[in-house]
Amino acid sequence: MGQDIVRIEKDRLTAFCAKVFIDCGVPADKASCQAEVLVAADARGIPSHGVARLQRYVAGLESGQMLADAEPLVLRESSGSLLVDARGGLGAPVSVGAMASTIEKARNCGIAFATVRNSNHFGIAGYYAMMALKEDMIGLAMTNTAALGVPTFGRQVMFGTNPLAFAAPAGKEKAFVLDMATTVVTRGKIETYGRLGKNLPPGWAVDAKGATALQPGPLLEDMLRRAGGGIVPLGGESETHGGHKGYGLAVMVDILTGLLSGGGFGAEVKDTEISSARVSHCFAAMRIDLFQEPAAFKTEMDRLLGSLRNCPWAEDADRVYYAGLKEAEAEEEAVRKGVALEVGVFRTLEGIAKARGIEAPPAA
Amino acid sequence: MGQDIVRIEKDRLTAFCAKVFIDCGVPADKASCQAEVLVAADARGIPSHGVARLQRYVAGLESGQMLADAEPLVLRESSGSLLVDARGGLGAPVSVGAMASTIEKARNCGIAFATVRNSNHFGIAGYYAMMALKEDMIGLAMTNTAALGVPTFGRQVMFGTNPLAFAAPAGKEKAFVLDMATTVVTRGKIETYGRLGKNLPPGWAVDAKGATALQPGPLLEDMLRRAGGGIVPLGGESETHGGHKGYGLAVMVDILTGLLSGGGFGAEVKDTEISSARVSHCFAAMRIDLFQEPAAFKTEMDRLLGSLRNCPWAEDADRVYYAGLKEAEAEEEAVRKGVALEVGVFRTLEGIAKARGIEAPPAA
Numbered sequence: 001m002g003q004d005i006v007r008i009e010k011d012r013l014t015a016f017c018a019k020v021f022i023d024c025g026v027p028a029d030k031a032s033c034q035a036e037v038l039v040a041a042d043a044r045g046i047p048s049h050g051v052a053r054l055q056r057y058v059a060g061l062e063s064g065q066m067l068a069d070a071e072p073l074v075l076r077e078s079s080g081s082l083l084v085d086a087r088g089g090l091g092a093p094v095s096v097g098a099m100a101s102t103i104e105k106a107r108n109c110g111i112a113f114a115t116v117r118n119s120n121h122f123g124i125a126g127y128y129a130m131m132a133l134k135e136d137m138i139g140l141a142m143t144n145t146a147a148l149g150v151p152t153f154g155r156q157v158m159f160g161t162n163p164l165a166f167a168a169p170a171g172k173e174k175a176f177v178l179d180m181a182t183t184v185v186t187r188g189k190i191e192t193y194g195r196l197g198k199n200l201p202p203g204w205a206v207d208a209k210g211a212t213a214l215q216p217g218p219l220l221e222d223m224l225r226r227a228g229g230g231i232v233p234l235g236g237e238s239e240t241h242g243g244h245k246g247y248g249l250a251v252m253v254d255i256l257t258g259l260l261s262g263g264g265f266g267a268e269v270k271d272t273e274i275s276s277a278r279v280s281h282c283f284a285a286m287r288i289d290l291f292q293e294p295a296a297f298k299t300e301m302d303r304l305l306g307s308l309r310n311c312p313w314a315e316d317a318d319r320v321y322y323a324g325l326k327e328a329e330a331e332e333e334a335v336r337k338g339v340a341l342e343v344g345v346f347r348t349l350e351g352i353a354k355a356r357g358i359e360a361p362p363a364a
Numbered sequence: 365m366g367q368d369i370v371r372i373e374k375d376r377l378t379a380f381c382a383k384v385f386i387d388c389g390v391p392a393d394k395a396s397c398q399a400e401v402l403v404a405a406d407a408r409g410i411p412s413h414g415v416a417r418l419q420r421y422v423a424g425l426e427s428g429q430m431l432a433d434a435e436p437l438v439l440r441e442s443s444g445s446l447l448v449d450a451r452g453g454l455g456a457p458v459s460v461g462a463m464a465s466t467i468e469k470a471r472n473c474g475i476a477f478a479t480v481r482n483s484n485h486f487g488i489a490g491y492y493a494m495m496a497l498k499e500d501m502i503g504l505a506m507t508n509t510a511a512l513g514v515p516t517f518g519r520q521v522m523f524g525t526n527p528l529a530f531a532a533p534a535g536k537e538k539a540f541v542l543d544m545a546t547t548v549v550t551r552g553k554i555e556t557y558g559r560l561g562k563n564l565p566p567g568w569a570v571d572a573k574g575a576t577a578l579q580p581g582p583l584l585e586d587m588l589r590r591a592g593g594g595i596v597p598l599g600g601e602s603e604t605h606g607g608h609k610g611y612g613l614a615v616m617v618d619i620l621t622g623l624l625s626g627g628g629f630g631a632e633v634k635d636t637e638i639s640s641a642r643v644s645h646c647f648a649a650m651r652i653d654l655f656q657e658p659a660a661f662k663t664e665m666d667r668l669l670g671s672l673r674n675c676p677w678a679e680d681a682d683r684v685y686y687a688g689l690k691e692a693e694a695e696e697e698a699v700r701k702g703v704a705l706e707v708g709v710f711r712t713l714e715g716i717a718k719a720r721g722i723e724a725p726p727a728a
Contacts, residue, residue: 080444080474081654110444111475115655138620151672153681158672166616168623176619178612184605203605210678228676234606235598241548241567241605242598248542248687251672252530255540256502259532259664260655266668267675290445291479291624300623304630308515308522308615311631312592314574317517323612 006346007338007364014039016349016361017051021090023356024061025068030093037092037123042339045330046179048188049124052345054352057090057121060275066090066120072097075262080105082114083261088278091122095141099128099283103135106285114283115256117263121145121276125165126179126327132167132285133175136294139167140284144257146277147267148223149183150230152237152244155210157223157230158267160279161186162253167324169288171298173305177324182250183231187223190216190231203236205229212237226270256282338364370710371702371728378403380713380725381415385454387720388425389432394457401456401487406703409694410543412552413488416709418716421454421485424639430454430484436461439626444469446478447625452642455486459505463492463647467499470649478647479620481627485509485640489529490543490691496531496649497539500658503531504648508621510641511631512587513547513614514594516607519574521587521594522631524643525550526617531688533652535662537669541688546614547595551587554580554595567600569593576601590634620646702728 014035021031034057042050060066070089074082082101086094098114105112122128125141132139145160161181168176185204193200194216207213208228222229233246258265263280271277288294308322334340341349346363353360378399385395398421406414424430434453438446446465450458462478469476486492489505496503509524525545532540549568557564558580571577572592586593597610622629627644635641652658672686698704705713710727717724 076655078474078654083655109473110442111477113475113650113654138624151675151684151686153678153684154675155678156676158675166612168616168619176615178609178616180606180609180612184599201604206678210676210681234609235548236600236605240565241600242544242610244685244687245542245544245598246606248530248544251540251668251686252532252542254668255532255665259661259668260502260652262656262660262664265664266671286477288624290442290477291440291447292626296626297623300629301619304615304618304623307630311515311518311522312520312574314517314519314570317574320515320517321608322515322615323608 004343005340006343007340008346008361009338009364010039010043010334012361013042013051013339016353016358017054019358020054020058020352020356023358024058026061026090027069030090033096034090034092037096037127039339040127041124042341043331043334044124044126044327046124046327047342047345048186051341051349053121055348056275058352060120063272063274065272065275065278080109080112082112084114084116086116086119088118089120091120091279091281094119095122095128095281095283096131098281099131099139099141099285102283103132103137103285106137106287107135110290111286112284115261116281117261118278119281120278122281124179125163126167126177126324128283129165129167129179130175130177133169135285136169136288137285138288141165141281142253142257143281144254144265144269144279146269146271148187148231149250150206150210150232152233152239152247153210155206155208155228156267157226159250159254160269161231162250164249164253168301169298170301170305173302174325174328176301176305176322177327179323182234182246182253184234184236184246185231187231190220194220203232203241205231206237368707369704370707371704372710372725373702373728374403374407374698376725377406377415377703380717380722381418383722384418384422384716384720387722388422390425390454391433394454397460398454398456401460401491403703404491405488406705407695407698408488408490408691410488410691411706411709412550415705415713417485419712420639422716424484427636427638429636429639429642444473444476446476448478448480450480450483452482453484455484455643455645458483459486459492459645459647460495462645463495463503463505463649466647467496467501467649470501470651471499474654475650476648479625480645481625482642483645484642486645488543489527490531490541492647493529493531493543494539494541497533499649500533500652501649502652505529505645506617506621507645508618508629508633508643510633510635512551512595514570514574514596516597516601516603516611517574519570519572519592520631521590523614523618524633525595526614528613528617532665533662534665534669537666538689538692540665540669540686541691543687546598546610546617548598548600548610549595551595554584558584567596567605569595570601
């Protein structure tokens with residue numbers, strides 16, 4: 001890395017993104033919220049969902065795909081549930097609001113579940129699941145996305161990368177935070193291989209005939225035109241390594257988000273040329289003290305997570321992680337040293353800054 | 365198949381298994397329940413969890429690993445939650461009871477979640493998730509199992525095959541029922557390859573050094589002695605195809621079952637030589653009408669599932685399925701023609717029958 005990275009102080013990067021959103025007509029509170037979620041992705045070492053997307057957000061706001069000042073509308077509500085229409089607004093503010101309500105409901109009745117439709121890209125699912133941690137709750141967040149994934153034995157995209165995130169608190173250990181696409185990889189990974197001129201590993205994608213796709217260029221073109229081909233589910237392209245399981249997980253996420261919210265689902269969720277698709281989310285929170293004293297639970301979590309960190313490594317491995325550990329360490333480093341951005345991404349931020357007469361954030 | 369299969373009328377097979385359980389000291393109601401869950405696995409085309417396990421159940425009951433007449437004890441309860449100690453009893457009766465209570469609680473308060481500890485093998489997770497379907501609810505069931513799975517970059521088993529099941533009702537289509545181990549395969553698959561003298565596909569298991577394991581024999585021996593090696597998570601043995609995601613899912617299931625119930629978890633869950641490990645389960649149910657009118661939801665489910673069934677197939681494929689479709693078709697066939705058992709499995713049933721002076725079920 002070294003030369004290819006620019007570090008920017010986290011608060012300054014967040015403030016810059018917020019100013020850009022405000023300049024696009026987003027109210028200040030929503031702008032801050034969306035900026036914080038974007039920067040959290042970079043801080044946690046998930047740059048595909050970070051400020052590299054700022055230009056797409058700007059384009060979405062300018063095209064009307066993302067509505068700058070849409071006010072979410074609660075369509076149904078009970079003591080433990082919530083259905084929200086995001087009305088085309090930004091993904092992060094409606095999601096932070098929905099998860100906060102979910103947590104508040106869980107505080108009163110133990111378990112709560114919310115769905116949101118007609119929303120936009122909400123960044124990293126883990127951000128919302130993690131909101132439950134400090135409340136001694138287990139948190140869950142999912143979203144559907146534009147269709148990029150091909151069913152086992154299929155050859156046409158029929159579901160999104162449909163990530164799911166699950167967070168459970170620990171004591172001394174970093175929290176367990178699973179945040180995963182249910183496809184084997186996301187489109188960003190395919191694009192990266194394309195830029196590097198590398199062939200794809202077999203087991204990532206299939207072509208328009210449903211056979212193993214190795215060349216990123218033609219695949220991405222076919223996917224864009226919906227001519228066939230796409231990314232395969234977690235588990236690969238056949239049942240041999242469990243591709244049908246990842247396929248099932250992706251459809252499960254679509255059911256819990258798109259269908260349960262009354263939003264779009266399946267192949268009908270499509271990115272436009274300049275921006276992301278309107279998508280649906282779901283959120284859940286559950287109080288740990290329904291089952292165990294939180295302190296005792298967290299002690300046991302430490303025992304579990306410590307045993308995983310310290311289990312014997314494969315002979316050629318450097319370390320064993322658990323979900324969320326790498327990301328928590330990256331976040332600590334980002335807070336200490338500044339958020340690491342690829343130089344190319346930093347240049348796009350400078351471009352946005354210049355075009356809008358906003359001061360670009362200085363390197364740390 | 366043909367010659368290698370014996371078909372037995374479903375009710376007769378169930379009655380036979382119940383008689384065997386009663387002969388082992390299990391009260392009649394629990395015996396019927398356990399028999400029904402076992403036979404449901406065979407009927408749905410999942411013989412690894414069916415009556416092929418009857419001998420292990422008998423051995424478990426005789427050894428005291430499974431207690432024939434243990435009465436489950438409710439340890440904590442709220443309007444939407446339940447914590448049960450199975451006290452070493454059979455897995456199916458306590459699980460059917462816990463899921464029934466979960467559904468009843470969800471009927472009143474919308475969403476409910478139960479955990480069960482100190483239980484035994486509960487058969488197919490999907491059975492319990494599917495109990496929610498006729499109530500117009502979404503159902504969820506998970507269990508931890510004896511540790512057979514190796515973390516990404518590890519070389520020692522640290523978690524079970526930890527299946528999760530998710531069921532959502534449809535209208536005219538078969539219900540969506542995902543029921544999957546979070547490891548790439550289960551031990552049964554490795555054993556089958558061993559019996560056939562076949563090498564394992566790369567990406568199923570690692571050996572005691574953490575390298576790709578291809579020979580089932582040495583692997584199974586090492587796993588039995590806990591000498592290292594085991595099955596890898598869904599996604600394979602490295603991060604390239606998302607092995608860390610399956611690893612995360614397996615640990616998520618352990619948290620929601622073992623940790624949340626106060627039961628055993630991780631590497632400490634071990635099969636004995638003759639029987640399965642004491643394990644923990646969780647169950648959830650959620651009313652669809654919290655979010656959508658059930659009839660409208662099921663119409664949309666039909667649209668989703670129909671679009672998956674009818675999507676373009678890969679050139680060398682016969683068909684595209686969705687989770688639960690194959691199993692539902694197998695079940696219809698089993699009801700019509702009798703439950704298909706491998707001849708070898710049927711012979712073990714005849715052996716059990718003879719040893720206990722119970723009439724074996726006749727071939728259909």
